[in-house]
Structure formats: C-alpha cells, structure tokens
Amino acid sequence: MSQEATCNAASSSIANETVGQVVDRGPLNLARILTNRWFLHTVSIVAFFSLWDWLARSNVLGGGSSALARPLEVLEQLAVLTREELAELTLWGHVWASTQRVVVGFSIAAAIAVPLGLFMALNRYVNAIVKPLFDLLKPMPPISWISISILWFGIGETSKVFIIVLGTFVPCLLNAYNGVRLVEPELYDVVRMLGGRRRDEILHVCFPASFPAIFAGLQISLSIAWTCVLAAELVSARSGLGYIIVQGMNLSQPAMVIGGMAVIAAAAWGTTLLVTALERKLCPWKRKIAGL
Amino acid sequence: MQDAARPRTKIEVCNLTKRFGELLVLDDISFSVAEGEFVAIVGPTGCGKTTFLNTLSCLLPASNGQILIDGTPANPKRHNISYVFQEPTCLPWRTVRENVAYGMEVKGRPQKDIDERLDHILNLVGLTQCANLYPNQISASMQQRIAVSRAFAVDPDLLLMDEPYGQLDVKLRFYLEDELVSLWRKLQSTVLFITHNIEEAVYVSERILVLSNKPTRIKAEVKVDLPRPRDFMDPEFVRIREHVTDLIRWW
Ligand SMILES: Nc1ncnc2c1ncn2[C@@H]1O[C@H](COP(=O)(O)OP(=O)(O)OP(=O)(O)O)[C@@H](O)[C@H]1O
Ligand SMILES: [Mg+2]
Numbered sequence: 001m002s003q004e005a006t007c008n009a010a011s012s013s014i015a016n017e018t019v020g021q022v023v024d025r026g027p028l029n030l031a032r033i034l035t036n037r038w039f040l041h042t043v044s045i046v047a048f049f050s051l052w053d054w055l056a057r058s059n060v061l062g063g064g065s066s067a068l069a070r071p072l073e074v075l076e077q078l079a080v081l082t083r084e085e086l087a088e089l090t091l092w093g094h095v096w097a098s099t100q101r102v103v104v105g106f107s108i109a110a111a112i113a114v115p116l117g118l119f120m121a122l123n124r125y126v127n128a129i130v131k132p133l134f135d136l137l138k139p140m141p142p143i144s145w146i147s148i149s150i151l152w153f154g155i156g157e158t159s160k161v162f163i164i165v166l167g168t169f170v171p172c173l174l175n176a177y178n179g180v181r182l183v184e185p186e187l188y189d190v191v192r193m194l195g196g197r198r199r200d201e202i203l204h205v206c207f208p209a210s211f212p213a214i215f216a217g218l219q220i221s222l223s224i225a226w227t228c229v230l231a232a233e234l235v236s237a238r239s240g241l242g243y244i245i246v247q248g249m250n251l252s253q254p255a256m257v258i259g260g261m262a263v264i265a266a267a268a269w270g271t272t273l274l275v276t277a278l279e280r281k282l283c284p285w286k287r288k289i290a291g292l
Numbered sequence: 293m294q295d296a297a298r299p300r301t302k303i304e305v306c307n308l309t310k311r312f313g314e315l316l317v318l319d320d321i322s323f324s325v326a327e328g329e330f331v332a333i334v335g336p337t338g339c340g341k342t343t344f345l346n347t348l349s350c351l352l353p354a355s356n357g358q359i360l361i362d363g364t365p366a367n368p369k370r371h372n373i374s375y376v377f378q379e380p381t382c383l384p385w386r387t388v389r390e391n392v393a394y395g396m397e398v399k400g401r402p403q404k405d406i407d408e409r410l411d412h413i414l415n416l417v418g419l420t421q422c423a424n425l426y427p428n429q430i431s432a433s434m435q436q437r438i439a440v441s442r443a444f445a446v447d448p449d450l451l452l453m454d455e456p457y458g459q460l461d462v463k464l465r466f467y468l469e470d471e472l473v474s475l476w477r478k479l480q481s482t483v484l485f486i487t488h489n490i491e492e493a494v495y496v497s498e499r500i501l502v503l504s505n506k507p508t509r510i511k512a513e514v515k516v517d518l519p520r521p522r523d524f525m526d527p528e529f530v531r532i533r534e535h536v537t538d539l540i541r542w543w
Contacts, residue, residue, distance in 0.1 A: 186381050193349045193375040194446070195368040196398045204394070208385040285385045285426040 069255035074262065077255035086247060089239055095267055097239040101157065101232075102225045102271065105164025109221065113169045114214055117176025121210075122202065134173065142167030142224070143231045150236060160232040167228040168221035175217025179210030212286055215279040222275060226268040241267070300362075302327040302450065302482040303348070307357035310343055317343050319507035320357070330476055330483045332493035334540060335503030341486045342378055345452045348484075349375050361450065372399070374448035376456040378486075380435035382427035389414065389423040391438045395446040409445055416471060417441045418464075433459045440468065444475055451476075451483045457492070469496055473520065490540070494533045495522055502539045512539050 026032065033039055049071050055061060056070040069077070081091040089097065120127040145166055146159075153159035187205045196204070233242020241264045248256030279286075303325040310318040317340040325331050335341050346352040348359050350368055359366045366373075374395065382391045389410060396406045414420045417437045427435055436459045443451060453472075457465045473496055476483050487493050493500050494516055504511040514536055522529060 186377070186379065187383060189351050189377070190381050190383065190394070191398065192351060193368055193373060193452075194395045194398045195370075195373070197369070200398055204383065204398075208383070211385075283385070285387075285428070 067254065069258055073255045074259045077253070078259045078263065081244070081256075081259065086244065087238055091244075091263070094239055094241055094244055095263060098226075098229050098233065098241045098264070099267055099271070101160045101229045101240070102164060102222075104157075105161040105228070106168050106221060106225045108161070109165045109168040110172050110218060113172035114176045114217075117173040118180060118206075118210065120173075121177045121180035122206065134170075138170055142228050146232055146235050155236045160229060160237070163232045164225045164228045167224045171217045171220040171224065172214075173217075175213045175220070176210060179213025179217075180206050182213070183209040208283075211283050212279075215275065215283070218275050219272060222271055223268060226264060226271075230264060300327045301325070302329070302361065303366075303484075304360040304363075305348075305357070306360070308344075308347065308354055308359060309356035310340065310347055310352070311355045316507040318347075319509050321508070321510060322357075323501065323510060323513075325482060325484065328480045328482055330473075330485065330496060330498045332485045332487060332497035332500045333503065334487060334490060334493055334500060334536065335508065336505050336540070337488075339503050339506055339508045341503065342454055345375060345454055345484065345486065349373055349452060372446065372449045373452065374443035374446050374450070375452040376436075376439045376443045376454060378454040378458075380432055380439055380459070382435050382438050384427050387424050387426055388419055388430065388434075388438055391427065392419070392441045392445055395442050399446055401446075413441045413445050416444075417468070433461070433464070436460065437464075437468075444471075447479055447481070449481050451481055453483065454486045455488060456485075458488070465492070470521075472496060490533055490536050491524065494518075494529060494536065495524070500536055502536065514539070 052068075053070050053072075056068040056073075059067065061067050078091060081094075083090070086094070116126075116130065120130055142163055145163055149159040149162045153162060183206060187209065188201055191201045191205055229240065230242045230245075233240040234246055237243045237246075241260050244263075245257050245260035248254070248258075248260060301324045305321055305323050308318055308321045309316070321344075333341055333344075343352065347354045348366055350366055361367075361371045361373075364370070382388075383394065386394065392413060393406050393410055396409065401409075411420075414423055417440060419434065419437055419441065422430055422434065427438070436456065440453075440456055443453070457468060460468065469492060472483070472485075475481075483497075485493070485496060497516055500514040500516060501510055502512040502514065503509070514532065516532055518526065518528060518532075524530075
C-alpha cells in the first residue's frame with residue numbers, strides 16, 4: 001500500500017503511530033533456501049511430472065500404449081489441436097465454446113440469484129415464499145437435469161446453459177443470503193445512533209458487508225459451472241472441451257483426453273482469476289491474508 | 293455553574309427499568325440532565341452503563357419507564373445524538389476519512405461543509421496522515437479515534453461517550469479530554485461521559501453520577517464546581533476525587 005509510506009513519514013505530534021513496513025531479511029543460507037516457499041513449490045511440481053512421466057514410460061499401470069500419455073505427448077497433442085481442426089473448430093474454438101456457455105449461464109444465474117438472496121435476507125415475506133421452493137430443489141444435483149433439459153431444449157446451447165444456471169443458482173443465492181444474515185449487528189448500530197434510516201442501513205452496511213460472501217458464492221458457482229458444462233458436453237455436444245475429451249476417448253487417444261482435462265483446468269482457473277480481480281476492485285478494504 | 297444559566301432540561305429519565313429476561317439491570321432510575329451540562333457516569337463493571345446509553349439512543353428498548361429528550365421520547369432520527377461506543381466500530385469498507393465523514397453524510401450535510409469539517413477534525417485527532425487507510429490497516433486506538441471524531445464531526449446536541457478513551461495512551465487521553473471540553477463549551481452541547489477513571493471524571497465533568505451494583509440505582513451524585521482549566525493538584529480537585537473514590541468502594 002502506498003499510503004502506508006506517507007503515514008510512516010513524519011508522524012504528527014499527536015498521532016505518534018507508524019504504519020510502515022519493515023521487511024525482515026536474514027542472511028541467505030542453505031536452510032533458508034531449502035525451506036523457501038518457491039523452492040518447495042518447484043520441488044513438488046517437478047516431482048509430480050517426473051512421477052507421471054515415469055509411470056507412463058514404464059507402463060506399470062498396464063493397458064498398453066493407450067493407458068497413460070506422457071506429459072510431453074499431451075503438450076504435442078494440444079499443439080496439434082491448435083493447428084488442425086476437430087469438428088470444424090481449433091482448440092481455441094472449443095475453449096471459447098465452453099467458456100461462452102459458462103459465462104452466459106453463470107451470468108444469468110448470478111444476475112437473478114444474488115439479488116434474490118439479498119431480498120430474501122432483507123424481507124421475510126420474500127423469504128417465506130422463496131425458501132420452501134428453494135429447499136425443495138436445492139438437494140437435486142444439477143447434472144440430474146441433463147436428460148430432461150435435452151428433452152425440453154434439444155442438444156443446442158440452451159440445454160447446456162440451462163444446466164449451468166441450475167447448478168450455479170444455489171451457491172449464488174445461499175451466499176448472498178448468508179452474507180446479509182451474518183453482518184455484525186454493531187455495524188447497524190453505527191447507522192442507527194446517527195439517525196440513519198432503513199435505507200442507509202441497507203446501502204451502507206448490508207450491501208458492502210455482504211460483498212465478500214457474495215464473491216465467495218460466485219467463486220463456488222464458477223467451479224460448479226465448469227463441472228456442469230463438462231457434464232453436458234460429455235453427454236451431447238458438437239463443440240467444447242467436453243467434446244474433445246469424448247473424441248479422445250472414442251479415438252483411443254489418451255493424450256487428447258488428458259489434454260482436454262488440462263485445458264479445462266486452465267480455463268476454469270482463468271475465469272476464477274477474473275472474478276478474483278473483480279473482487280479486489282470492488283472490495284479493496286478486505287484484509288489480505290498473506291500466503292493464501 | 294450558576295443556576296440562572298440552567299434554563300431547560302435536556303434529558304429526563306423517568307423510572308427507567310431494564311431487564312434482560314430475568315436479569316434486572318437498571319432498577320427504576322430517575323434523573324435529569326440540564327441542557328449544556330457535562331455529566332460523567334461511573335459505576336462498577338457490568339452495572340449497566342452501556343445498557344443505559346443503548347436505551348437512551350434507542351438501540352435497546354426500555355422494559356419500563358421512559359427517556360425524554362427536549363420533552364419528547366428519545367429518537368435518534370429527530371434528535372442530533374452522537375454515540376461513541378465502548379468498542380471501536382468503524383465501517384470496514386470505508387477509509388478513515390470516509391468513516392469520519394459518515395455521520396455528516398447520514399445527516400445530509402452539504403459536501404463542501406463535510407470536506408472543510410473533515411480537514412479540521414482529522415487534524416484535531418491526528419488522523420490526517422492515515423486518512424486514506426482502511427480500518428483493518430490501523431491500530432485499535434486509532435479506530436477508537438475514528439469513532440470519537442465521527443461523533444465530534446456532526447456537532448451533536450447530545451454526545452454520549454462510553455469509555456471513549458480507555459484504549460488511548462495517557463498523552464493522547466489528556467489531549468482529547470481537553471479537546472472534548474473545548475468542543476463542549478463551543479457547541480454548548482450536552483455530554484454524558486462514562487468512564488472508569490475517576491480522575492478523568494473529575495477533570496472533565498460538572499456532575500458525577502455514581503451507580504451502584506446490579507440492580508443498578510444512582511448511589512450518589514457529586515457536583516464538580518471547579519474553574520477551568522482544572523488542575524489535578526488543586527486541593528479541591530483532590531478532595532472531590534477522593535470523595536468519589538470512597539463512594540465507589542464497591543467491593
Ligand atoms: N443483550 C444482553 N442480553 C442479556 N444480558 C445483557 C445484554 N447486554 C448486557 N447484559 C447484561 O447486563 C449487564 C450490564 O451490562 P453493560 O454492558 O451495560 O455493563 P457496563 O456497565 O457497560 O459494564 P462495563 O463497565 O464492563 O462496560 C451485564 O450483567 C450484562 O451481562
Ligand atoms: Mg460498558
């Protein structure tokens with residue numbers, strides 16, 4: 001934080017406090033390097049890929065050449081997919097197809113569920129009406145809707161987006177609801193003792209206080225969205241990362257299957273980063289927890 | 293102070309009783325505070341001082357009896373009340389400056405006034421350099437200073453303070469006690485000041501209410517009729533301080 005520096009400089013006669021930072025730098029020695037975080041990260045990653053490569057080469061898992069692809073084979077396969085089209089789309093086209101479904105479904109769900117969750121927490125009549133329906137549908141796994149949604153909407157985009165909306169709706173709503181419920185009551189007192197109205201309480205306390213919980217819900221929703229899109233694409237699709245995996249399976253190409261899996265992980269990670277960045281922007285006040 | 297300068301009653305507490313379930317906390321308390329008076333309240337831990345201020349500011353309902361401000365039932369929406377809580381309470385999503393401004397925003401002051409007042413008040417309590425930090429980046433005593441300045445900033449008619457200076461170091465406490473007194477004289481507001489520090493009570497107030505253990509009643513009332521600025525070593529000051537200390541030998 002740049003402001004901390006200004007605070008540190010020339011403390012006033014009354015505010016004799018400093019908020020500056022001092023970095024604790026000790027001498028570099030072997031023990032420090034061995035226990036360094038980045039060093040350990042590297043060790044674990046390298047060990048993982050070596051073990052993987054060894055397993056694939058030595059064929060201990062059995063299954064002949066189609067059992068497990070080597071890491072480099074996976075990379076090569078992905079490089080091929082970016083050049084050669086699979087069902088009229090390159091790798092990027094498939095990534096975009098899946099991402100588009102996730103973004104559309106996730107946005108629809110968030111746009112409805114977050115305000116609804118806030119309303120439920122703020123108004124007990126809305127709560128009394130929505131809650132029983134919600135509790136009824138909540139335990140149903142979203143993937144169980146795949147067949148019925150294909151019957152209703154066909155195998156196009158709509159059925160996939162529908163599944164995603166169903167899956168992401170629940171955490172979005174629950175987190176918005178709990179975010180408001182768990183606001184510290186003393187903060188309302190600040191508004192009340194100054195003569196604030198209900199509107200002030202909602203705008204200045206409820207909403208900002210529930211932001212972190214809402215964002216936690218969005219993050220959970222996002223990972224569910226990727227699960228849902230994958231499931232829907234595995235069942236029926238002409239494009240998307242799930243389609244690549246299915247093709248890899250049909251063609252007995254483990255490199256393609258694992259490649260698809262890896263790209264899904266990367267894409268899901270990318271969208272998570274976007275939401276994290278948005279949260280940073282909207283909640284600059286949130287305490288950063290070091291090392292997480 | 294002269295009785296002629298005591299025209300009106302600001303706060304009238306009539307038979308106030310407060311129970312939490314079976315627990316009787318405030319037991320039929322009645323007293324009044326004149327407009328512009330500075331009253332300190334001392335009492336044992338857990339006797340219901342905070343509870344009293346919470347009922348006065350309508351954060352808690354009274355079980356019985358009522359509190360009138362200017363002759364009408366207390367209501368923060370109507371009366372210009374400011375309350376410094378015992379625990380520092382800042383809105384975590386507002387910077388120091390925005391937190392101090394909050395009271396003025398709620399009361400709908402024009403932005404220009406707010407800015408001018410902010411510069412003055414932040415300087416007064418020594419928060420200028422930390423104005424753009426968030427509450428979780430500053431120490432607890434600085435958070436308490438935010439609460440104090442938020443309360444000062446709205447120029448309240450009625451200022452309630454619940455051990456506001458307990459967290460502060462001695463130097464800052466003396467300084468802010470003087471500031472409080474000068475603010476009180478300038479605005480002619482009414483101040484209710486809760487403290488555990490008897491010296492502080494004698495230093496700032498005109499009258500000290502000594503509360504008993506639960507169920508709480510007013511055990512004694514001590515006038516502090518000393519000229520200002522007050523001197524801690526003044527024999528009369530020391531006498532009053534010792535008198536109050538004797539009164540609160542609760543154990
Ligand atoms: N919300 C509540 N529910 C039940 N009991 C409560 C509640 N708030 C306070 N009490 C009880 O009322 C009594 C008075 O509490 P209060 O906080 O007013 O004390 P206090 O005089 O401010 O004490 P301190 O000097 O430690 O700040 C205590 O015994 C406390 O346990
Ligand atoms: Mg208290």
